[in-house]
Amino acid sequence: MEKAYRIKKNSDFQMIYKRGKSVANRQFVIYTKTNKDLEHFRLGISVSKKLGNAVVRNKIKRAIRENFKVHKNDIIPIEIIVIARQPAKDMNTIQIQSSLEHVLKIAKVFNKRI
Template sequence: MEKAYRIKRNKDFQNIYRRGKSVANRQFVVYTRKDASLEHFRLGISVSKKLGNAVQRNRIKRAIRENFKVHKDDIIPIDLIVIARQPSKRMTTLEIQSSLEHVLKIAKVFNKKIK
């Protein structure tokens, strides 16, 4: 993901947590916050140390990022934070992708119908 698509600063994370809306399924929690000044979405990823060692956490983050690369043009300009939950550490990349698509549909962040 390019720099412009990332949320990195703690201040931004806290702002989205406080003022944003959240939706969840068993594997992920997604916080969203609309920002009129954005031209495209911005993504923040949070994977707790409780989910495993660095290798496992980075695998989950890579799978989440890959899903957003695939749907880059389908997501409305919005700030998103994805938080991985415990069941996600036992999932394959394809399972992570389908679960993430499910929760993003619930959050209504797609600008058109996704299969």
């Protein structure tokens, strides 16, 4: 992911948590907040240390980023935070992507094409 697509600052995370809307399934929680200044979406990923060691957490983060790369042109300009829950650690990449697509459809972040 390019730098322009990332949310890194704690203050940005906190603002989205407070003012954004949340949607969840068993594996992920998604916070979304509209931002009229954006031309594309911005993504923040949070995977707790409770889910496992660094190898497990990075595997989950890579799968999440890959899903957003695949759907890069299909997502509306919005700020998104993805929080992984406990069941995500036992899933493979394809299962993570299908679960993430499911919760993103509920959050209505896709263009009308999907």
